[in-house]
Amino acid sequence: MRCFAPQIICAMIGFGLLGSAKGLDEGLIATTVDLPSFIQEFKLHASNLSAAERANRLSNITSMVNLGCLPAAVLAFLLSDSISPLWMMRQLCVLWIVGVALVISSAGNYGQLLAGRLIVGLGIGQAGIIGPIYLAEIAPASWRGMLVGMYAASEYVGVLIGYFAGYGASLHIANDNNQQWIIPQSSQIVMAGFILIVSIGCVESPRYLCQKQRTDRATRALSRLRTHPEDSPEIRDEIESILQQTAHNATRQPGRSLLTSWKLLFGQSANRKRLLFLLSAQLLSQWSGTNAITTYAPKFFSILGMTGASEKLFKTAIFGAVKLASALLCALLFLDRLGRKRCLMLGITLQVLALLYVAIYLTALSSGSGGSASAHRAAIAAIAAIYITGVGYAFGWNSIQYLITAEMLPTAVRTLGTSLLMCVHYANRFALTKAVPTMMLADALQPKGTFWFFFVVALLGLLWGLFLLPETKGRKLEETSRLIS
Template identity: 45%
Template sequence: MSCSWVFAVSLTFCVFFFSLSGFDEGNVSGMINSVRFRQQYGLSDKSKSAAQVAALEGNISSMVQIASVGGALIAFLLTDRIGRVWALRQMCLVWILGVALQITSNGNLGQLYAGRFVAGLGIGQSTVIGPTYLVEIAPRSIRGLCTCIFAGNVYLGIVLSYFANWGASMHISNLSNRQWIVPITLQIIFGGLTLVMSFLALESPRWLLVQGRHDEAKNNMVKLRGLPATHPYVMTELQDIRDSIDRERESSMGTSFLAPLRELFFIGSNLYRLILGLMVQFLGQWSGANSITIYAPQYFALLGVKGQNEKLYATCILGVVKLVSSLSCAFFIVDRFGRKRSLYTGLILQFLSILYIAVFLAVDGGSTTSGHQTAGQKRASTAGIAAIYVNGLAWALGWNTVQYLVNSEMFPLRTRALATSIIMCFHFANQYGNSKAVPTMLLPVSQGGMTSSGTMFFFAAVLVIGLVYVWFFLPETAGRSLESMDALFNLPWYQIGRKGKMMRSETTADLLDAKRDIELIETVDVEKVEHGRS
């Protein structure tokens, strides 16, 4: 049954306020380029070598990412124990506390590290709590839209932070701490807003059913769908969830704390999903787009953008490109054309843009720093700046969409929070490694780096590997209910990515008989098979 017409104000409200995060990535790029900040925390110390400054920049930027690993683990414990909504509330409190510690550090590097670490514990939880909640409350026909709004709002935070950094650099003196403190206060504003509005959000009906709170689950489903409790759509969806929970309990490995962990690692279809999710994070984080988000001013400087305000303005435009691209993908592409088609498009565009930047930096990168460019060199560097924007668009269409959506929608309810937590731990571990390594990677070989062009070639190679991996292993999940994913992942591992989309639309019989789906995918003549059985 199609549910594209299902809409309710409650659903829209919950989707929006569970999607607010992402401000730190936008703030830190301006913060570490603020003149006053660099003076306070030793980044402009002439006694430090370029490698030492790069290492210090990496430590400050990546402290949030390393703490987010712990935050993602905490999210698993709390999301299943206290529910999705209460987990969001405590996350906001932790996030706000971390930002407050940063704002009051006043040149104390240890307190700055502590503040970024505490904020990271909150930010790490957001990437588990948000997508888990959103895929559970969304109708399957717009599940991609609802979950991708999370990715879109991440870029809303980045855009607002970029513009705040740009405005502060223009209107606040370089000698004032407020030049980097004012933009960070956006995190407190939106963290507080999310905390307050969470008291109007509805708990996930799926989580309530697992807890045995059937009446609350039905009431919340009615509000989320905007339909009466007796409507066939609501009744069918609730019954499908109950049936799925019953099947999971029958096949579960006990009720202990470690039972979901055993199910995740010792059931083949679950382990495949976990490996798939980990690889999506690994390939996405090392594709180069996240490092451009965090170190955007440095990349624009490599391509010839001069002046602090000019670099921050170019960074603002990049944020707008990513925001518009993410929302366009959410509203018009990911559910209509599928996850894989969107990802293919993004990966190809991202590869071409990164490859152009790599070739330009290798052939003519020195002209942007020498200050003497011919007309042709100027056009080439301008094309490189445009390639940065194309890369932002491609990232929004590709890995950024999939890294939250597929990871949270493909797991059974019993292991969803645990699996998403593990995957997001891996996400932040790679993001930490990336943000820590990039300042050093961009250095010349003589200073222990791999040069700016070598770094770009490395990212381009990762994108090629990602394109091959997606074609072979990643299944198409658009249009399938959460309760039907088991049938898809019960296919042989070598068929899931290439033939999963050929599976029939899910019915009760399809869910209970994965073997029949396999036979259909392999184009076996079902009638002959049945005749042979008789």
């Protein structure tokens, strides 16, 4: 590769920023539900509701996008055979914009707010399938970790924008003005529009074109991506490798259809093992709790002693900046150098230690040991530990989960397998964001029990990575799936 081709740069920006869609929603909703104007407009603190009913109303709002993401993952698979990844990216941006328009025009209508957030989920839920697969398919082996890592890192670009948008609105817009929450939410329309514009500079995936028997177009696309002439040995060899894999798949599933894709994924022992392996990764990553901390960050900071609304939102915004810096550092410097396994081990170790400290602190706090200078220092350390959980997750699970999904599944079942895994991913995110407000109630696990739960799951994830995760660094995409067979 002579240099970064313009098409690679557009792919890094356009498909890479698809990861920001989920992060932007999480960052915005985390701060929005803490803004006085939103709380008043949607009656989140209504005195006629019990604590459990208020927790349920809050969790419905925060989790509705994750619920919409479930059918979105299935929709992405159903469309993938007839619509290219490039055009799928464009249609999801349109759905995203429509959903946000419903949200910001809801004017206190609780049902319309939920419907709009559901449609937002139908759009951005497809991003987790389209983004990593496209980036993995166009990337050279030596850059694949970085490109897919950029998708994972961009989630925190969205989180950071969402956090600071909410923080800025809390400072500069009056609490009785609904523009305080509408203007931050509108930033999603700007992001979706920007991605649509950048998509003009992207090319179709050569692997998708080869599957559709458009070899000439695939060769031209690969030539533009690699900045080599179409008749160069490098381009001929890579196209030949893709065609061989495509032909191999065709002989194993002639007359490919939806049914044969399911048979190939579940009928072959090797593919079932890959699916179970990746399924366990999704369960362990989600229930380690960091995404819940992202969604409810202001409330967690309140539990740890932050009192002022602006102070909580500012600490939340800094949390987003820390996670973004960590994810970018991992994607740009470590994934393709240290490898996937070492990055995951480093990240989960940080996460485990930080969650353990917060759990111990909250346990001590609940026993009544507070108010002293040492207790104040312990509270500051607990806030720092929350930041460290973000660093650990950004280095570990967030950088690895999308990458190994794209790498471990063979081309023939990659889209179906990724769609099913993203269904599991979004189902768990929905369950987690729905459950956490209830988990933290006084008659449930309480904050201390919630963090002990997260700690145990993170520890299991550490053992999973240590004993089960193979290293895929530097291997061709056609080779990585054979590591679990």
